[in-house]
Amino acid sequence: MTVIDVAERKSRARATTFYFFAAMSLLTLWVSMAMPGSDLLRGIWTGLSFAAVINLLPLARWLKPNSPVARLLDDDGVREHRRMSCTAGFWASIISAFAVAITVEEAAPIDAFDAVRVVATAAISAALISFATLELRAARG
């Protein structure tokens, strides 16, 4: 198996993990908002979100700068996908912030921490899903 094959396999695994993180982040947000006051659920959401954000960084390249596989996992194409997914995350956060503002004005007040969690979850999930989709689409064909 060549270094290209290893990088491709790891790249696919990373994309699948990102879908999982995005789904879990949305799920824990939804469950914890349905059950307010649960510190455990808030803690799980915080841990998952932190792990997801850390995974969006080019950690492999920073930690192993001389590894050929780590370099392939953060090559020109991947960096472009990361830029595009961060842009998607930015717009998701703007839209969700407006949605929270409208909800607070028109419907019911929201706890400040919950408002932050909604905006952060939207940003993180959009970035993760966008990155994973771009990576898998690029690998096809």
Add this chain to the structure above:
Amino acid sequence: MPLVGDRLSNVLKAERERLGLTQGALAEAIGVSRKTINTIENGIFVPSTLLALKLARTLDRPVEELFQIEE
């Protein structure tokens, strides 16, 4: 001068196949992943100058023969 909306076409696939290289072999030769080669060939990703020059050197073609601005 390229304007917004201009598209870059390329003959990367034809040149790669002329040398009997797979996407993986070309990727390995220039130090990028196979999917980066795939997205360049499909016109999805516009490579940096550095990457374009590496491709030209590996495929033994001038860079302006590999990449053209679509009229």
